[in-house]
Amino acid sequence: MKTMDSRQTIYALSITILLLANYSIAQQDIGISTGIIWKVKPYYYKEGNETKGIIAESFKLIKSGCKVNKTKNVENLNETVMLDSLKQFYDIFRDNQGYPYEEGILKDVTSLSAKWLPVIQEFDKNFYDNRSMTEKTLFTEPKTAVVVKRDKISLFYKLSLGILQTKHILVLSFLSAIIFAILVWFAERWNNPEFGKSFTFGFGTGLWWAFVTMTTVGYGDVVPRSFIGRFLTIIWMILGLAAASLMTAAVSDVVLGVDYIDLSQDKVATIRDSYEANAIVRDYNSTLYLCDSYDEVVEAVSNGEAQAGVLPAFIAGSMMMKIYYELQLRVPFQLDLKSPVKMLYNPKLFAAYPGYVECVNTYFNIVFDMHIRKYKVFVQEETLYVESIADFYKKTKFISYSTIAIGALIAAGLLYDLIYWFWARQKKKQEKRSDSVIIHNHTNFNNFKENHFKNKNFDNGNWRNDELNKMRQDIMGIKENIMKINTLAKYKNPWY
Secondary structure, eight states: OOOOOOOHHHHHHHHHHHHHOOOOOOOOOOOOOEEEEETTTTEEETTTEEEEEEHHHHHHHHHHHSBSSSOBBBOOOEEEEEOOHHHHHHHHHHHHTTSOOTGGGTTTTTTTTEEEEEEEBOOHHHHHHTTTTTTEEEEEEEEEEEEEEEEGGGHHHHHHHHHHHHHHHHHHHHHEEEEHHHHHHHTTTTTTTTSOHHHHHHHHHHHHHHHHHHHTTOOOOOOOOOOOHHHHHHHHHHHHHHHHHHHHHHHHHHHHTTTTOOOOSSSSEEEEEEBBHHHHHHOOOOOOEEEHHHHHHHHHHTSSSSSSEEHHHHHHHHHHIIIISSEEEEEEEEEOOEEEEEEOOOTTTTTOOOHHHHHHHHHHHHHHHHHHHHHHOOOOOOOOOOHHHHHHHHHHHHHHHHHHHHHHHHHHHHHHHHHHHHHHHHHHHHHHHHHHHHHHHHHHHHHHHHSSSTTOOOTSSSSSSHHHHHHHHHHHHHHHHHHHHHHHHHHHTTOO
């Protein structure tokens, strides 16, 4: 909460001096008016024994200026009855017609001295007439803050919603891609081997070309070559670029804006019978979740009982710590909805003291404006919330499970490579042993041939030398082929 700076202090002193100088009511004795007040920041509240707030300090300053004489003040507000809840305040107020003054909680209050404030609800003229009361607007809340859950403006939620809202564009783009894929294949099937004559192969290639072209990637691996094919490509590039731009714009609009928060479709938490409640029903036809305090309004949103909550800007500003940090809520925008804060009293209360009434009316708005500036807290609007990685994983189960699945797939892939590596090593060893056996057998055969047939005569027709040579050549060819296969396997297998 901001404190008064030096200029505001000088301003307040100046007003007080003017009040003292110009509006002393000589020798008049005004009866005490008793305030029946419900405590709410920043209107009227207590810190220890000190009373603070826009209304409390404004009445104090008016009291110090509008005097009977130099030593005797006009008691314009005596805070005898302090109520902790709005519900208690309005239960007594609504039943006031039959609720006896000067008894019970109103023992120090008379029907003439009673002031009810702050009043933020609307009542009809009959209600006032039955209780002999009139109203005075103390000040007006300039805007109404809308409170939602923080997750509703998170980046992941907005991206998901943005993609979902482009479903019509996605469907039309996919159907158009199918049509153009068929047309381009039909135009290219005879003269372009990249598409081929087969419909199955050509349609698949055409669909790949259509999506690559639509997304402006343009790999260039499939290119139409005929005049008709290129003409169709030009048309599809224009249509694809438009479709891609529309989808990008739609997603960006959701991510950067808050128009998707539709109060007419949401259940809205608000104070019962308040100005903002009536305005929400009138302007948005919303379903209301009625509460008896502003704490209940924000807690209803936090608990999911309502999708949004509305409360006056000054109230929202004073509750920023609770809204943002305790309940993890956010204010994405404020409505241009003004709600008056009023005081109800008996019109006969000050009728006999026109000097005092003139004094109050002259500086009433100035004094209240000064204290509004003092207690006004800026309502921080936030349209996009980017969560930390830790919070993102905690709250988004889909991403958590997806990460676990991806980790499992990577682990399975590494295990597969490890098993394949061992298998390849074993296979390599077996092939080396097979090569050794073949070479060993070939050597034994040569030795056998040389030793066994060394002194034999091959011209007798039992064994011909040309057949022996042919057998030897065949064996050597087998060996060469085995060596080539091993070399090729080493070249293609990265694990060797």
